[in-house]
Amino acid sequence: MREPFPDRLIRRHGGASHRLGLRTLYILPSGFGWLWLLSCGVLFILGVQGSSHGALLLAYLGLGLFLLAPYLTQFNLQGLELRCGSPAPGFAGDVLPYPVQATSRDQRLALGARFRRCEGDLAWNGSLEPGQQWLAVPWRPSQRGLQSPGRLRLQSSAPLGLFVCWTLWDPPAPQLVYPARRPGPVLELDRPQPRERHQAEAGADAQAGGSDHWRELTPHRPEEGLARLAWKQLARSGERYAKRFADPRPRPHLLAPDPALPRERALEHLSARIWQLAASGESYGLVLGNQTIAAGSGSAQLERCLAALALAAP
Amino acid sequence: MGSLHQVLTQINGVLLGKHDQVRLAVTCLVAGGHLLIEDFPGVGKTTLAEALARSFGLAFRRVHFTSDLLPADLSGLRLFDQQLGQFRFEPGPLFSQVLLADEINRASPRCQSALLEAMAAGRVSVDGTSHELPKPFCVIATQNGLDQAGTSPLPESQLDRFAMRLSLGFPPRQAEAALLAGKATALDGLAAVIAAEELVELQQQASxxxxxxxxxxxxxxxxxxxxxxxxxxxxxxxxxxxxxxxxxxxxxxxxxxxxxxxxxxxxxxxxxxxxxxxxxxxxxxxxxxxxxxxxxxxxxxx
Amino acid sequence: MIEPLARRLQILSLSLLALQLLGSDWASPLCWGSLTLVVMASLKLAKAQRPADLRRGLLAQLIALGVLAGLNPNLGPGLVQAATGLVLVAALLAQESGGGGNLRQMLNRSVQLLVVCLPLLVLLFLFIPRLGPPWPQAELGRGRTGLSEQLDPGAIAQLALDPSPALRISPAQEQDLPPADQRYWRVRVLDRFDGQRWRAAPAQGPAQAWAPPAPAPPGAAQQLWLVEPSPLSALPWGGSGVPLNPQITSTAKGELLGPWQTRVRRSYGLAASNQPPAWQRQAPARSDLDFAAGSNPQLEALAEGWRQQLAPAQRLAAAQALFQGQPFRYTLQPPPLGDVAPLDQFLFASRAGFCEHFASAFTGLMRAAAVPARVVVGYQGGSWVPANLWGRGYLEVLQQDAHAWSEVWLADQGWVRIDPTAWVAPARIQAGLRSGLAGQWADLGLLSQGLPWLRPLTRSWTNLDLAWNQLLRYDQFSQDQLMQRWLGPFRSWQGLVLVLGLALALALAVWILGLLRPTPRQEQQRRRLDRSLSRLAPLNLVPQPGESLPAFCRRAAAQLPELAPGLERLQTSYERLRFAPRGQERARALELARSLGAADRELAAAASRLGRRPVERLQSPEPP
The missing domain is CATH 1.10.8.80 (Magnesium chelatase subunit I, C-Terminal domain)
Structure with missing residues (x-):
């Protein structure tokens, strides 16, 4: 996507921090500024034509403000320092905040920040108080992986709106973008396919056989008390066993991309499934090519799996 | 303020070579916060806690937290008094000015949360009646960060209730030499430098x-x-x-x-x-x- | 997103504009234009969804304000207009500053902006070349009364008084002008009479060209004339002198014609000359005796008597005796004379009128009495405007000073000016219109007067208003004078001076705005500290990220013990000033500030001492 006219000509500024000064700020009259100038011209003609000094003075006042405005607008931005944060990961297709730290000693009015590549209304708008503040500039990545949001344009036309002053900066820190969540089929390894699973579950129920779900029997020790004694087995065999219980924990899901689908599509389905499993607190693992993530649960596991999806070879 | 310096001197005499930590601990007390001391066993956690309590002249109780400690063991019980023929509240160790909670991560989460509730609210509810804790009230908890077996580490939300966490670390060589030579003041010999009311006054002054x-x-x-x-x-x-x-x-x-x-x-x-x-x-x-x-x-x- | 404060401010400015509209002259088409603009802006404001709507509404208001400023140029409306402009700028600020600040702050900021803009405004006002109006004036509803190509005394019932300036004559000093009763500035000669009205004969043959003016001797009196747009192409002049511009010619009747279109502002110079002007000796034509016989029988009868009995000079005296003997009255509201024999009606019945009546009747009488005569229209009088801010003194003649008089041909003297109005109302000629009307309440009402108790107040207001108008009188003419005086031979540098001046004024404005920026005292202290610390930068002593002041001072003092005393002082006084509550340290603030300054000097001295020494001891700071 080509950038609009003046920005195309401007050299790129990278670097982890970006200081707004004479070399990095650009300024042009805004559309309203041109209209304002036109109105001043109309007033001037009115004044000359009607020999009206009032209208002439008004025209000159407008011109004076117009001459003063670029300085005021530039001062609104000059000296501001932007620093790159470490952006939190997010999903492709979602609106992600990209953190930028702004340090300023003065108040900054009516700023707007947006990434050049982003469409329409995705922008951060607001004023800055003295001190350090974080701007969360929204953008919408379309692809997974370590993505850079591109060129940031920070602009302001305060206080008069006659000039627009802006800076362009390429924040270097990339943001980790997970594949978009799109529900769909994924391959579950090491797990019975639906019909077999049904049978297996039925068998498990039969095996439980009674009221208590014990997992195994071990020789009973006196200090274990009578509560754990397996009475049935005692009655049957005369030997004392203690019941060992276990949570009826489902077997972990071991997921892999569905080879029948296009690669990216399969990754998106995986992303949705992992998110869903994590939300329901189940445990899951991931097999991606020769990379395997053992089953687990919790937020660290989620992050690990999603990061693997994001960075998987195409 | 002179008295605060006396306190510092006195505690530094007990716990050798730990000036910074002692100063922070005193700061914590003056700020009216609860203190968590975390380190290996035997570096003087309990000594610091006790020296603090004694020097500020605070009534203190010490509870060693174990896995079978019950909340009632901390807050107290309602007992039926045979002589009076009615229920009576028997206050637990919480009702002191300084509670030394040793090895707090050994207690069950239930017990921890009972303690932390008291720390946040400054009062204890037993059987629907709320009992005010004395003022000043301060919990000095110690925690063994190394030995994780059989412990319930404090969750983030409860860590937040402690104003400060200190770790002592091993003393410098000279201090340890002095300690071995028996030059440290014995805990028993500590007298109160500041009265409890004075501490309240200092806390207000600090605010x-x-x-x-x-x-x-x-x-x-x-x-x-x-x-x-x-x-x-x-x-x-x-x-x-x-x-x-x-x-x-x-x-x-x-x-x-x-x-x-x-x-x-x-x-x-x-x-x-x-x-x-x-x-x-x-x-x-x-x-x-x-x-x-x-x-x-x-x-x-x- | 539309800021509510900006909307409120625009409502305020709209109501101010509406107020001014109410007080405007509804006869002018401009007033309606500005009403349209205001209505449009109101609709835009009511329906505004986006900031762009608000901005366009604001521009419409700005233009409406300009139109109203043209309609009401006086001081009072001017003040209201200034207030409106202020509110408009505040509305703009409120919209563009992203909703920070309240009404008072916005107005405050707006005042600041306008004040710092003043030097720019003055420069632009003084230096931007003044242009004449590009289109005819009448379009703007400013048609000026005063002179016209013909004279029809019977038709005019009331003369409008137009106080706008008609022309300016700039001699060096007032003494160079003729005395007050001799200030007749001729424009047009009307020599055709049809019994009712006078008009000028069509030009016969080429106008007489002047001989190229003899080079004026150094120091010869020169007059500079500036004439406002008027419907007549002829130029006013005193009747004698040589135009400096060779394109200006004179007709045989003594009219001055220039190369300009009508209805533009004209300016020209006249050099004094010793010779009597040629037109004065130009013999009369036959038509100068034509009195449309039979149109005014009574007048003709009277003149016939004079013609038969008296010599030409005595006929003049007889006419003077007639005007002075009969109860003639000078008034601006004469009764209408009707279509039939209007001069008879005036001379023998109503006997009330103004200059045109007197001039017509007298000229008619003279022609009927066989004395060649004609009517001259022009201006009479004028008031001296002393030298002021804008330049040298000049004589200002207003449109209401328009006048008509007669000229008669006497064989031995040539054309002689006779002003019959002077016989009837000498004060009109001596001291202007107002005096001529003394005692006539109805007429004075036209030149409105206030209530007696209000008079001192009105007078001072009038003086202020006058001063304001004086200030605004700055026009092409004044600009010429001023530039001549300031730049002299470097007139062509006017543009350069303007650009340089603007740059200077801009720098000044930006500087002042920087000072006015809301920097609390604490920020000033902070800047002082920064300055002090920057003195150590050449010594490789720069605060590390996150390093506090005491830590930095300790580190610096450890590296360079010479700095220790200054740093110590700097740290203690700065921390006291900045972090101690004002209540506790207020009494000592001055002392502390002084101490901070002393520490700064100490540091500067130590740093410069150290800076001169070879710096092998200075290493880059270690990370904390």
Missing amino acids: RVACEPPLLDYVLDLLAASRQGGLATGTPLSPRAGCGLVAAAQAWALLEERSYVVPADVQAVFAAVAEHRLDGGRPAQEPGGYSRQLLAAVEAIR
């Missing part, structure tokens, strides 16, 4: 130490920096952490005999106040790593 807008800006910038994931920070600092930070800095300034807080005061207490909140129980690679990064990220010359 009046001035915090001018530039200083508050500094604190706010620190808090904001912790919340914006711009650095490898752990858990963001809560507003309670901010209040605790200001209170601790005020107390520190009081110890420095100043009537106003400067950023250096905030920096002095920051690691103790913020680190355990930042790491959320999972220590950084190097001790104090999170808070050091935060301090370096925010301009301190104001």
